Amino acid sequence: MKNIKVLGTGCANCRNTLKLIEDVAQAKGVDIRLEKIEDMKQIVAHGVMSTPGVVIDGKVVHAGGVPSRAKVESWF
Numbered sequence: 342m343k344n345i346k347v348l349g350t351g352c353a354n355c356r357n358t359l360k361l362i363e364d365v366a367q368a369k370g371v372d373i374r375l376e377k378i379e380d381m382k383q384i385v386a387h388g389v390m391s392t393p394g395v396v397i398d399g400k401v402v403h404a405g406g407v408p409s410r411a412k413v414e415s416w417f
């Protein structure tokens with residue numbers, strides 16, 4: 342199981358990133374635990390200054406803008 346955090350304050354791009362990750366994981370049959378982090382202190386603690394950010398198993402893999410579907414697929 343991959344532990345995934347989407348970092349962002351709740352903007353449309355953050356919601357779209359969350360949905361995209363859910364859709365790709367489901368399509369690929371990957372078991373994930375998805376968490377949405379909206380607290381700015383926690384976001385900055387990950388070193389993310391541009392949201393949405395994506396953290397997988399403790400490693401920042403994306404920051405700023407909605408990632409492409411191909412990029413999300415490469416994470417799985």
